[in-house]
Amino acid sequence: MAKILTLTLNPALDLTVRLACLEPGAVNRSETLLTHAAGKGVNVAQVLADLGHNVSVGGFLGAQNPQAFDALIASRGFGDAFIRVPGETRSNIKIAEQDGRVTDINAPGPQVSEQAQEQLLKLIAVIGPEFDAVVVAGSLPRGVSPQWFQGLLETLKDLGLKVALDTSGQALRAGLKAAPWLIKPNTEELADALDCPTQTVAQQALAAERLHAQGVEHVVVSHGADGVNWFSRSAALHATPPKVSVASTVGAGDSLLAGMLHGLLSGEAPEQTLRRATAIAAMAVTQIGFGISDDAQLARLESGVAVRPLTEQ
Numbered sequence: 182m183a184k185i186l187t188l189t190l191n192p193a194l195d196l197t198v199r200l201a202c203l204e205p206g207a208v209n210r211s212e213t214l215l216t217h218a219a220g221k222g223v224n225v226a227q228v229l230a231d232l233g234h235n236v237s238v239g240g241f242l243g244a245q246n247p248q249a250f251d252a253l254i255a256s257r258g259f260g261d262a263f264i265r266v267p268g269e270t271r272s273n274i275k276i277a278e279q280d281g282r283v284t285d286i287n288a289p290g291p292q293v294s295e296q297a298q299e300q301l302l303k304l305i306a307v308i309g310p311e312f313d314a315v316v317v318a319g320s321l322p323r324g325v326s327p328q329w330f331q332g333l334l335e336t337l338k339d340l341g342l343k344v345a346l347d348t349s350g351q352a353l354r355a356g357l358k359a360a361p362w363l364i365k366p367n368t369e370e371l372a373d374a375l376d377c378p379t380q381t382v383a384q385q386a387l388a389a390e391r392l393h394a395q396g397v398e399h400v401v402v403s404h405g406a407d408g409v410n411w412f413s414r415s416a417a418l419h420a421t422p423p424k425v426s427v428a429s430t431v432g433a434g435d436s437l438l439a440g441m442l443h444g445l446l447s448g449e450a451p452e453q454t455l456r457r458a459t460a461i462a463a464m465a466v467t468q469i470g471f472g473i474s475d476d477a478q479l480a481r482l483e484s485g486v487a488v489r490p491l492t493e494q
């Protein structure tokens with residue numbers, strides 16, 4: 182069991198609306214409406230907790246509507262490393278249709294002052310050394326610059342933490358300069374951050390080689406239902422998930438990241454690490470939520486994952 186901190190600088194209340202088929206411009210009737218505390222790091226934390234790890238969650242939280250987060254932190258027994266900032270945590274609306282399509286409408290989130298950013302760095306300086314690893318995931322809130330974000334990752338690294346990064350755009354570009362231990366972009370995010378094509382395995386291998394040279398140990402490239410390519414310094418592996426019926430892909434990437442961390446921090450063999458992580462991600466897509474609710478189902482999914490070495494073409 183590892184001690185892991187997840188940082189979500191721009192968390193969200195996810196409002197998931199489930200309906201048969203979205204008709205834009207018409208009155209749509211939802212089957213269910215679920216509200217829950219979310220944001221990529223918060224999602225990763227829940228899957229890590231399901232896997233038995235000791236988890237703390239942190240970042241910035243709107244002081245005006247913390248109830249859902251406070252309830253989650255209490256019920257899961259998470260350590261609380263959130264800095265409360267004036268305003269409301271944003272709401273992200275997810276419209277999940279029967280065929281698995283999800284439409285996201287994401288709000289920007291509160292403005293985060295320099296003072297609050299200082300406060301987070303101070304807190305991390307105190308509690309950081311307790312942890313084995315830190316996951317930094319999701320977008321940057323208003324007020325947080327890519328330069329500050331790079332500095333945050335460098336601080337975490339200087340504290341001796343393994344840093345796993347899952348973000349996109351400017352934040353990923355800035356974060357890469359700090360050479361995190363692990364990154365989990367999807368193919369588009371990787372192409373955008375490195376400004377190079379990443380469609381083929383050979384192109385991804387080239388990109389990973391560049392990143393390894395910069396100090397990134399693990400490059401985990403996800404590609405939806407087509408699976409995952411994992412480039413470490415010593416090996417390159419591909420996993421194909423089993424065919425599953427898709428309820429919602431929300432939390433798939435977060436589940437994959439949690440699964441990879443679990444295997445790596447537990448010292449599992451690479452093939453098994455990737456197999457389990459791919460099964461956990463597949464399990465997420467079979468649910469409206471995500472997480473490991475059924476060990477027998479996870480075992481069945483694991484046996485349906487195909488892992489093979491990646492040979493460059």
Ligand SMILES: Nc1ncnc2c1ncn2[C@@H]1O[C@H](COP(=O)(O)OP(=O)(O)OP(=O)(O)O)[C@@H](O)[C@H]1O
Pocket residue numbers: 366367402403404405406407408409422423424425427430431432433434435437459462463466
């Ligand atoms: N339809 C699917 N069937 C099985 N597994 C899936 C499916 N979609 C996604 N996955 C699994 O989830 C992993 C992550 O998915 P994806 O590449 O879409 O992540 P992402 O783009 O980072 O998504 P997000 O950040 O929105 O969760 C994939 O590598 C795959 O293992």
Ligand SMILES: [Mg+2]
Pocket residue numbers: 347367434435
């Ligand atoms: Mg993602």
